[in-house]
Amino acid sequence: MASVPKLLLLSLLFFLSCYRSHIAHAGDDGSYKVLSIGSQSLRTNKSVCSESKAAVRSSSGAATVPLHHRHGPCSPLPTNKMPTLEERLHRDQLRAAYIQRKLSGGVKKGGRGGAGGDVQQSHAATVPTTLGTSLNTLEYLITVRLGSPGKSQTMFIDTGSDVSWVQCKPCWQCHSQVDPLFDPSSSSTYSPFSCSSAACAQLGQEGNGNGCSTSQCQYIVRYGDGSVGTTGTYSSDTLALGSNTVVRNFRFGCSHVESGFRDNDQTDGLMGLGGGAQSLVSQTAGRFGGTAFSYCLPPTPSSSGFLTLGAAGTSSGFVKTPMLRSRQVPTFYGVRLEAIRVGGRQLSIPTSVFSAGMIMDSGTVLTRLPPPAYSALSSAFKAGMKRYPPAPPSGILDTCFDFSGQSSVSIPTVALVFSGGAVVNLDANGIMLQTSSSILCLAFAANSDDSPGIIGNVQQRTFEVLYDVRGGAVGFKAGAC
Incomplete structure (x- = not known):
């Protein structure tokens, strides 16, 4: 009988070792x-971009694009005056406070999506009257092509946003950017949504701001502390990711008024990777066989990372x-x-x-x-x-x-x-x-x-x-x- 406890002890030790091996x-x-x-x-940092293994990364059934830090040598944007650490931390506090307030129910009902964004409902396209700074926390960007023929657009990525947007002609209030303004009239596949379209209705049903102007659907997005926004025409066009992936009828905001970025940010817009229906991830679920994506943020600004859509098939x-x-x-x-x-x-x-x-x-x-x-x-x-x-x-x-x-x-x-x-x-x-x-x-x-x-x-x-x-x-x- 004395051997029984010893046997149980050995079994227990074996179980624990197996359990640890599976952590x-x-x-x-x-x-x-x-x-x-x-x-x-x-x-x-050295002014030389160190391209990582991400630059040549590819996988079947997925689309991968390089990802860079805004202020590093890998960035396609010019090196302008960089924010101080104090500025970065102040904006970071604004963004964190907004996310926490929204999750705690402290943001007005009707807001969803956004950069940590609150998208407000409205019956007309209106311009935000107070400027804010919480979008300036965004630091990582990708370059895609929009329209037919495709035009390069350099955009921040944001998992706290659903509605994607770029600055468009005519632009009545816009920040300066590295690429020419996107011109809808030069794209053969550009199409604005009508006020009666299902896409415009969904924009409102999902808590996103929508209005109407000359029978075209207008969107309104307020970000962060509620004081930053972009407004324009809700539209669709062809989006190209990487060298061989095309997303047709990509829904995005064609922004005519923007007050969230500073002139020295130089970016063309924002790519929403959130979990809402308007995000790039949700829109491409059918194209890539599921709502999965991944990214790798590089260790330093002088190296590159990547963003992959359709990553579930490569999740080993x-x-x-x-x-x-x-x-x-x-x-x-x-x-x-x-x-x-x-x-x-x-x-x-x-x-x-x-x-x-x-x-x-x-x-x-x-x-x-x-x-x-x-x-x-x-x-x-x-x-x-x-x-x-x-x-x-x-x-x-x-x-x-x-x-x-x-x-x-x-x-x-x-x-x-x-x-x-x-x-x-x-x-x-x-x-x-x-x-x-x-x-x-x-x-x-x-x-x-x-x-x-x-x-x-x-x-x-x-x-x-x-x-x-x-x-x-x-x-x-x-x-x-």
Whole structure:
């Protein structure tokens, strides 16, 4: 009889070892990572674009286009005056606050879609009277071709937007841009929607602003804090992605008035990748056999990434966690964070702290955590950085270090543990944000309340992030770009 407990113990140990072997990891599991000082700087990077393996990436049944940082040497846009870190963080706060307010029901009813966008209903096309800045958080862009013959359009991508738009002739209030304004009259496949069309009706039914002008459907989109907008004619035309993928009858806004971007942004418009019916993802579901897409944000501005539509067929190698969706706010894609590890050790944070969930967002820079989780993360990270002198806070970044005289430093690993056992070990460039030539700060911040958190774009760097809407999962593949 004495052998029975021993047998049960051996069985239990075998079960636990098998269970651990099925816990999925993305990235390495070391306790420290090496980070090169200056690698993230928008001002000190070499003027040479380092094309990654993403540039030659291709797959059957999918469309892939290169993706670049707005201010890096890979960007097709001219290098103009870059925003200061203070400006970037201020705009980031506006965007994060808007997303959290919308998910908490604090935004007026009738708004859906948008850049973290609120799309307001109206019976006439009106021009926003107050300007805002929350669109300026967007940092990653792609180049597509619109119309017949196709004309290049350089557009920001945004998972917090549904309605895509470009600036069009005639443009009565527009920012300057790198490409010529899109001219609907020069495209043989351009078609504005009528006020009685199903597309115009759906625009209103989905909570998107629609109106009527000379029998043509007019859209109105208000973004961020409600003060930024674009308005024009809701239309369709041929969209070309990459070298061999054509999307016919692509629905988009032909903007005649825009007040969200600054002149030195130079972009032509915005490509919505949200979960609403108007987004590029939803419109191409039939073309690519499902609502799935992925992207890889490069580790530094001097390297390139990619955006892939129809990514479900190439989803091997990902660690996955269930996707959370809201019927009231279908634009956003949510996940459930369950734990955080620093230096390989799991922090003592009750799972209930993360009960509000997290939003995956390409346009928010910093990851926002519930206050107890951020406090635990900050304390553990500081404990692992005792060899380096602390630096004063920089805005909302309060866990900072002075690396004067260093070319590279050793920092504790940070891993995010999601529901379903997916462990995502962040890249070194996804842990800290460079604020000056020698000072770097932990690239996380605390929520002001118990609103849903946000997984920002810094933490997503180098991972191929898969949004498998039909399959109900978000996936991560390390070292993809």
